[in-house]
Amino acid sequence: MTTTPKMPALFIGHGSPMNALERNRYTEAWRALGASLAKPKAVLCISAHWLTRGLAVTTMPKPRTIHDFGGFPQALFDVRYPAPGSPALAGRVCELLKPLPVALDTEWGLDHGAWSVLVHLFPGADVPVVQLSLDATQPEAFHYAIGQQLAALRDEGVLILGTGNVVHNLRRLDVQTGAAHDWATRFEAFARQAVRARDHAALIDWRAQGADAALATPTPEHYWPLLPVLGTQAVDERAEIVIDGIELGAISMMTVQID
Numbered sequence: 001m002t003t004t005p006k007m008p009a010l011f012i013g014h015g016s017p018m019n020a021l022e023r024n025r026y027t028e029a030w031r032a033l034g035a036s037l038a039k040p041k042a043v044l045c046i047s048a049h050w051l052t053r054g055l056a057v058t059t060m061p062k063p064r065t066i067h068d069f070g071g072f073p074q075a076l077f078d079v080r081y082p083a084p085g086s087p088a089l090a091g092r093v094c095e096l097l098k099p100l101p102v103a104l105d106t107e108w109g110l111d112h113g114a115w116s117v118l119v120h121l122f123p124g125a126d127v128p129v130v131q132l133s134l135d136a137t138q139p140e141a142f143h144y145a146i147g148q149q150l151a152a153l154r155d156e157g158v159l160i161l162g163t164g165n166v167v168h169n170l171r172r173l174d175v176q177t178g179a180a181h182d183w184a185t186r187f188e189a190f191a192r193q194a195v196r197a198r199d200h201a202a203l204i205d206w207r208a209q210g211a212d213a214a215l216a217t218p219t220p221e222h223y224w225p226l227l228p229v230l231g232t233q234a235v236d237e238r239a240e241i242v243i244d245g246i247e248l249g250a251i252s253m254m255t256v257q258i259d
Helices: 025-036 087-097 112-121 140-150 182-196 200-204 211-216 226-231
Strands: 009-013 042-047 055-058 102-105 129-131 158-164 239-243 255-258
Touching: 009 025, 009 226, 025 112, 025 239, 025 255, 042 087, 042 112, 055 087, 087 102, 087 129, 087 140, 112 129, 112 158, 140 200, 140 226, 158 226, 182 200, 182 211, 182 239, 200 226, 226 255
Parallel strands: 009 158, 042 129, 042 158, 055 102
Antiparallel strands: 009 255, 055 129, 239 255
16 A cells, blocks of 8 residues: 655745746755655645735636736746646535635635746646645734644645745845845744744744844735644654755745654
């Protein structure tokens, strides 16, 4: 009898949508990570780019590739990631999240927070992908608890993937030198140390980092996807920083693997 291997949970700092096309140290790390994994039955992705009031989950059999950005080369708009969906996984997500209501969505698809990473993790687009939205009305503890409720999926062969950036301040980008701002370096170091130490309470209460937190994460949606990933971590599991670094002064590319 074959057993289903427990899948890891990943948080990937996705950075610019151009990472979908580029081969750099981050995308090479994502490719190596994908190649190192047992093939999952499906991926449940929680992206910084799908914010809703209440929770929603994609349930279409063929999710569209969403180009939710502007000002990039046509080659990026030409990218398609034709992975199938999984109505069955969407139903399982609803079951695990009860009694929370979860809307069954047939319109969204895969946004760039998902596919710009997935094109490297699973370039064959042969793993079903379902997206779960972020409830923009809820606090950090809620997003963490979502991960706790969904942790059983990992034992069922589902890879849980959060994509965002723990430092994400587009107004403070340094496109001239690319040098990391001191506050960005400090906040990423805080997150890195807390992830490794399994200090989830500190990561939930990230605003306690004061001025550094306010500059690193002026709006929380890119930070939030880290929290459900942490929520899936079992007491005997470790969290590894696969790669990190600050791009353009104010975007953290930290990737976390929990297994």
